Amino acid sequence: MTTIDAHRLWNAPTQTAPRERLDALHLEKIRHLVGWAYEHSPLHRRIYDAAGVKPADIRTWDDYHHRLPFTDKPDYVADQEASADGFGGIALGPEQWQQYFHTTGTTGRFLNEAFTHYELHKAGSQYCYGLWDHGIRPSDSMYFCFDFGMWIGLWSFYWGARNLGLTIVSGGGASGVQRVRQIMERRPTVVCGTPTYLLHLAEIAKREGLDIRDAGVRMLAGGGEAGFSIPATRQQLREAWGAEQIYDAYGVGEALFIGQSCNEWAGGVHVVEDVCHSYSVDPASGEPVTSSDEVGEHVLTTYCHFAQPFIKYRTHDLVRIDDAPDHGCGWTWKHMPGVVLGRADFMVTIRGVNVYPTAVENLVGEVPGLSNHYELHISRVDGMDRMLVKVEAGAPGADVADLGTALGRHLRDHLGVRLETEVLDTGALPRYELKTKRIFDSRSAAERPVATLGGHP
Amino acid sequence: MTATQIPTRRSVSSLGDVVDTQRERLIALRGQMLAEQADAASPAVARALEMADAYVFLALGYLGHVDELFPGELSDPR
Numbered sequence: 001m002t003t004i005d006a007h008r009l010w011n012a013p014t015q016t017a018p019r020e021r022l023d024a025l026h027l028e029k030i031r032h033l034v035g036w037a038y039e040h041s042p043l044h045r046r047i048y049d050a051a052g053v054k055p056a057d058i059r060t061w062d063d064y065h066h067r068l069p070f071t072d073k074p075d076y077v078a079d080q081e082a083s084a085d086g087f088g089g090i091a092l093g094p095e096q097w098q099q100y101f102h103t104t105g106t107t108g109r110f111l112n113e114a115f116t117h118y119e120l121h122k123a124g125s126q127y128c129y130g131l132w133d134h135g136i137r138p139s140d141s142m143y144f145c146f147d148f149g150m151w152i153g154l155w156s157f158y159w160g161a162r163n164l165g166l167t168i169v170s171g172g173g174a175s176g177v178q179r180v181r182q183i184m185e186r187r188p189t190v191v192c193g194t195p196t197y198l199l200h201l202a203e204i205a206k207r208e209g210l211d212i213r214d215a216g217v218r219m220l221a222g223g224g225e226a227g228f229s230i231p232a233t234r235q236q237l238r239e240a241w242g243a244e245q246i247y248d249a250y251g252v253g254e255a256l257f258i259g260q261s262c263n264e265w266a267g268g269v270h271v272v273e274d275v276c277h278s279y280s281v282d283p284a285s286g287e288p289v290t291s292s293d294e295v296g297e298h299v300l301t302t303y304c305h306f307a308q309p310f311i312k313y314r315t316h317d318l319v320r321i322d323d324a325p326d327h328g329c330g331w332t333w334k335h336m337p338g339v340v341l342g343r344a345d346f347m348v349t350i351r352g353v354n355v356y357p358t359a360v361e362n363l364v365g366e367v368p369g370l371s372n373h374y375e376l377h378i379s380r381v382d383g384m385d386r387m388l389v390k391v392e393a394g395a396p397g398a399d400v401a402d403l404g405t406a407l408g409r410h411l412r413d414h415l416g417v418r419l420e421t422e423v424l425d426t427g428a429l430p431r432y433e434l435k436t437k438r439i440f441d442s443r444s445a446a447e448r449p450v451a452t453l454g455g456h457p
Numbered sequence: 458m459t460a461t462q463i464p465t466r467r468s469v470s471s472l473g474d475v476v477d478t479q480r481e482r483l484i485a486l487r488g489q490m491l492a493e494q495a496d497a498a499s500p501a502v503a504r505a506l507e508m509a510d511a512y513v514f515l516a517l518g519y520l521g522h523v524d525e526l527f528p529g530e531l532s533d534p535r
């Protein structure tokens with residue numbers, strides 16, 4: 001193993017622990033958590049009773065993988081709708097809650113979430129591992145671009161900044177121009193936002209006759225979109241802001257999972273194993289994926305959420321998990337190369353080839369002359385999946401027909417199938433401030449890939 | 458929490474002597490803080506100690522503490 005100065009890491013005792021020790025800690029915590037949920041969450045008791053499982057039955061990894069039922073968002077939504085207080089899967093009452101949130105609802109209905117003070121702090125601690133590894137210290141500062149609404153992603157980042165001891169600068173309630181000016185004036189070490197919005201701010205600065213690079217921002221951080229893991233977007237951000245570091249985090253809001261990139265980046269994020277257990281399964285059979293080359297559905301148990309436990313929770317995110325990463329950072333924690341490769345629900349099969357939206361996003365970024373504004377439209381025509389890739393040209397007056405041909409060829413060369421392409425003039429696609437909507441799936445539920453893992457009603 | 462059906466053990470979570478002994482010391486410190494919280498002279502003191510406990514519990518988590526899931530779990534009234 002690489003020799004690493006212990007204080008270069010946020011928490012070397014666990015961050016560099018051998019796999020067997022980590023797995024022993026996980027199993028201990030999971031068994032305890034299953035007992036807690038069974039005793040205190042009516043939803044979990046119903047699910048476990050229906051599967052004929054008692055907490056004492058979960059003793060080994062085989063029990064966890066094969067006996068304990070999966071949980072899924074619809075379980076919580078159904079429980080939420082049936083409950084008097086509007087929350088699902090609750091194990092601790094409202095007198096213990098400190099803050100409410102809800103999911104952003106990109107896949108349907110909002111899920112209400114309740115957190116205690118400790119849970120928010122614990123969730124925030126996840127960011128410290130990655131930020132510390134990138135050399136961020138308590139003397140640094142972080143600027144938040146957004147209005148603090150009900151989205152846990154932003155708030156957990158805020159708790160992470162507090163936990164690490166950063167000076168916080170809130171850009172809430174400000175216009176884009178005001179934010180640019182605040183950033184120029186305050187000169188924060190880190191600016192937090194989505195990739196699309198950060199590029200948008202750089203454009204605003206230019207229109208105002210300002211160069212955002214003069215703010216001396218060292219790191220751009222955030223999440224909510226794939227951009228921070230797409231090489232072309234990372235490069236664009238680096239150039240537009242003159243930033244040295246681009247920081248990626250992958251989150252599953254309701255389960256409070258945050259994967260963090262290490263300083264070596266290595267094209268992905270580490271699972272923060274102090275706060276959760278992650279593994280992946282074949283979405284069709286539910287069997288654990290054992291090879292680090294194979295793509296599976298990410299399944300999660302969080303140690304940050306007890307008021308509303310999430311145990312063996314299906315994220316529907318497709319990932320690869322390397323449980324013995326060795327890229328020089330010193331972390332022994334699992335690594336997800338490519339971060340989220342796609343959504344199990346958005347998986348598209350075109351003439352027998354599985355096409356992951358993230359793969360398409362990466363390829364779009366490689367075609368010279370195209371912008372980073374694109375949309376993927378998935379549909380089903382005559383029983384066949386189709387994907388239309390719409391991209392804006394990088395500059396006004398470009399030859400969109402030529403660019404369309406180049407894009408179509410590049411996609412076919414790398415994916416092995418032909419997708420439909422449409423290159424548009426600059427500014428033709430909508431802009432979003434929070435999560436940018438890029439994938440539009442018009443297939444009905446029945447037409448999407450079947451991925452039921454069974455085990456509970 | 459008396460109702461949990463899972464017995465807890467400490468040995469499996471060993472992360473080395475230095476880490477384990479610091480964890481033991483913090484568990485003892487926490488015990489003292491909780492006693493002070495129970496005897497607090499005012500709600501203000503009780504709440505301040507409750508928040509301090511959340512921070513100490515974070516430290517325990519970093520050191521591989523597995524006996525409790527979160528502060529207050531064992532004093533849950535139900």
Ligand SMILES: [Zn+2]
Nearest residue numbers: 262264329331
């Ligand atoms: Zn790493």
